[in-house]
Amino acid sequence: MSNIQEYVVFKVNEESYGIDIKYVENIEKMLPITRVPYTEAHVQGVVNLRGNVIPVIDLRKRFSIPREDFTDESRIIIVNYKEYTVGMIADSSSEVFQIDRDNVDPAPSIKAGSDDFVREIGKHEGRVVMLIDLKKVLGIESIEAE
């Protein structure tokens, strides 16, 4: 049994984050986003993804990082978590890392108020990747509580 897992790596505010590849459906360039009223601040709106209406959240807003204009590098990472399909806007995303589980450590809980979005820290070829807890980032708990 190999201990290697694949992670899609994306950048938000110059920092690298990773997400287990099994959740990722695909990665899209920016699409026209339609604003939806009465949603949480980090919900950017909905997009038309090949005939399906998909909600999109902005990871900068989610991580409480000031918004900058979307660039050509900006990507929408489409993830499937349980029955939810959601797009996440990242500053860029172009890599997939194979990280050995031995090189993954639990995240030190130092950042107060960051809502524990980062669950683990992975090391890959001298780079550090923050592995996110998708359930927390998407806010699934608060949705299911309703």
Added chain:
Amino acid sequence: MDMSQYLEIFIDESKEHLQHMNTILLDLENNTEDLNLLNEIFRIAHTIKGMAGTMGFTQVANVTHEMENVLHKVRNGEIPVTTVIVDVLFECFDMLEDHINSLESTGQESSTDASPLVKKLQDILINKGSLSPTTPVEEKEESEPEETHIETTTSADGFSLDLSDIGDVLKEAMSQALHPLKIRVTLDENCMLKAARSFIVFNTLEQSGEIVKSHPAAEDIEDEKFERSFEVLYITNAGADIIQHEIANISEISDVYVEEVESEEIVTTSVAPVVEEEIVEVKEVEEVITETVVTPAAPTPAAKKPVKRGKETEDKKQAKDKAKTSKTVRVDIDRLDNLMNLVSELIIIKTRLEVAEGTGNRSNMDDAVEYLERITTSLHDAVMKVRMVPVERTFNRFPRMVRDLSKDLGKNIQLIMSGEETEVDRTVIDEIGDPLIHLIRNSIDHGIENPEDRASRGKKEKGTVALRAYPDGNTVVIEVEDDGGGIDPEKILGIAQDKGVVSDREVETMSDKDIINLLFRPGFSTAEKITDLSGRGVGLDVVKSKIESLNGTVEVDSELTKGSKFTIRLPLTLAIIQALMVNLAEEKYALPLNNIKEITTIEKASISMVQNQEVVLYRNKTLPIIRLSDVLEVPYNEEPEEKNEMIVVIVRKGELEAGLVVDSLIGQQEIVIKSLGRYLTGAKTIAGATILGNGSVALIVDPNQLL
């Protein structure tokens, strides 16, 4: 062997067979001589038995096996078809349906024990068409004490207690020289607090012994879920006559019957049936194996039948969450072929467009585009057709319901159905069942009069409820009509005023039709006597809101003493609607056309404030004004200059109306509704989204939420 992959097929097949069986049973009831019907039921029971046996569902297999035995004798003329048999067959049907529904939602057979029913079937076999002589039949008068229990596992001496599971306890008691007694206590007819009285009996008994078992169960007795008598198995060292005397001394007890349990009774009841059952099972497995080979092949998994979900009880609701099977549609292969053809056409036209583009020939291009348009329209039609299912699926549970209800109420009612083949969208089918049940129950309970009343009005004794479905343009119409007493406006008005549903001022201007429509107001229910069927306070307002949530309408016509008719009008499909597209700043929104009453312009000066709400006087009515851009929190890059004339879209919901201020109108358009999904909660004013021609998403406003 892993059977899970066959479970869905089994459920689909069984449901289809059961539905068929239901229809035949109803026919059989009116036509007891028809041998073909019997053969058909026999065949169905046989098939289900085979399938259930293979899948290892013993309860289902047991019931169908016994059904087969009974039906075999009936077919051979050894047992006549009587109402008893038909009733028992209906019970079998209910039991099987229960099991199949349970299998569908949990993957397990229902916890309901099939053995009482199996016993009943065996009784019929032994007694040639009737239940065992001591077994109480529900319809009998309740003059004799035995006939008050509904359960039918009656032993030879008339006791309903089942001793088989407590044989060990009894044996031990006997070895200690204690007397196991069977006691039947019958309460006085006029006894008011049956539970309390039986509690006293229990108390008295427990002073000098121990109650091992009771029939009905202790909880049921506490809840007064018994007629007049109950039975207990009691172990004591006192003599039978002493106990009898003690209980008889309690007031409001009309009869006490005490009998000692014989030792041989314990032995025979506790061991023998188990062995017997095992033999039956072994035999059955053998049969089943041979049968499955013969059973015709299962349908292709791709074409599955839609499945209904039971939602009556709370635990079924919970089970729904872990439902094993998903919603499916069984599609006519011709329709799929048609779809296939159209897609091939699409590919051809794509090539044609490429060629036309290459040559730069303008007219070729135009031809191709026009052709493409035709194909997409046909493709759309074809896909919609795939989603269409006949209303038969909803309708075919009604004959049984009407039969049972009219029996319960002592009314003679026939249900006439027509247009079962009318097709509606799959999503609609699921939703209209409950409202229709409600309407049919209403007709039977409140509409159709008692046979005596009907006779005195010179009507046929047999009441008629008609259920019709037919397509009408872009809608489907479903009518529920009865030839009963009709709706009395005066009575309605009286009740409405009593309940404060309507104000006196309103009444002055109301026509009879308006008054009858009060029926649909919340908090209205006219049932004089509360029955099991209707009159529980939830009324037609529920029906109305359900139908309206499907973008449909419901109307009522009634003529006093002649009958009444409820007409439901539903859109053919929920997925596509006509909408008015509007602009708010840079954003586009869709307003469903069926909510829109009219579009007008209003002078800014004519708006006045009443209780913090902008209103205008429009056609002599005050019309609340809602600024849609405020409600939807539309961001404006610059503060828009207030125009003197505002465009107002007047929407309505029932009696309520409001004017929605929009920036500009785009036009009317057919839109495809897409759900926003479960991730975005809280956006209540948004009914969904649609994709516009340019590929961007526009939100659909639900005006009902604004009013």
